[in-house]
Amino acid sequence: MTILARLDALADPGAIVVEYEDGxxxxxxxxxxxxxxxxxxxxxxxxxxxxxxxxxxxxxxxxEARYLVCMAHGASFTLTDGACAGGPCNGDGLERVGIEVAQGMILLR
Known part of the structure; x- marks a missing residue:
C-alpha cells in the first residue's frame, strides 16, 4: 500500500492535497x-x-468546516462524501478514492 500522509498532518476539520505515483x-x-x-x-x-x-x-x-470550495469557479462539495453542495457542479460530486487509516497513517488501497 502507498502511504499518502500522516493522519496528524490533516487538520480536523480540514483538507490537504497530496500527490503519489501510480503503478x-x-x-x-x-x-x-x-x-x-x-x-x-x-x-x-x-x-x-x-x-x-x-x-x-x-x-x-x-x-464553514463542512465544504471544500473549488477555486476555479466556486463549486462546493461536502467534506465527508464529496457530494455537490452548490455552485456550477450541477449535482456532480467528486470522485472518491479508496483509503484506509492504520497506525496513524492514511494509506491508498
Whole structure:
C-alpha cells in the first residue's frame, strides 16, 4: 500500500492535497479530508471544468468546516462524501478514492 500522509498532518476539520505515483509511473493528485473520525480521499479534479480544486498556493479552502470550495469557479462539495453542495457542479460530486487509516497513517488501497 502507498502511504499518502500522516493522519496528524490533516487538520480536523480540514483538507490537504497530496500527490503519489501510480503503478504506471504517473503522478496523481488527491484531496484528503477529515471531519472528526471520518477521513476520505477524492481525485483532485472538479467535475464542473476538470480543474484542480486548490488555490495557487496549494491550499484547499474549507468553508464553514463542512465544504471544500473549488477555486476555479466556486463549486462546493461536502467534506465527508464529496457530494455537490452548490455552485456550477450541477449535482456532480467528486470522485472518491479508496483509503484506509492504520497506525496513524492514511494509506491508498
Amino acid at each position: 504506471a509511473g504517473v503522478r496523481r493528485s488527491l484531496i484528503l479530508t477529515r471531519a472528526g473520525d471520518h477521513v476520505a480521499a477524492f481525485r483532485n479534479v472538479c467535475p464542473h471544468a476538470g480543474y484542480p480544486l486548490q488555490r495557487a498556493d496549494g491550499r484547499i479552502v474549507v468553508q
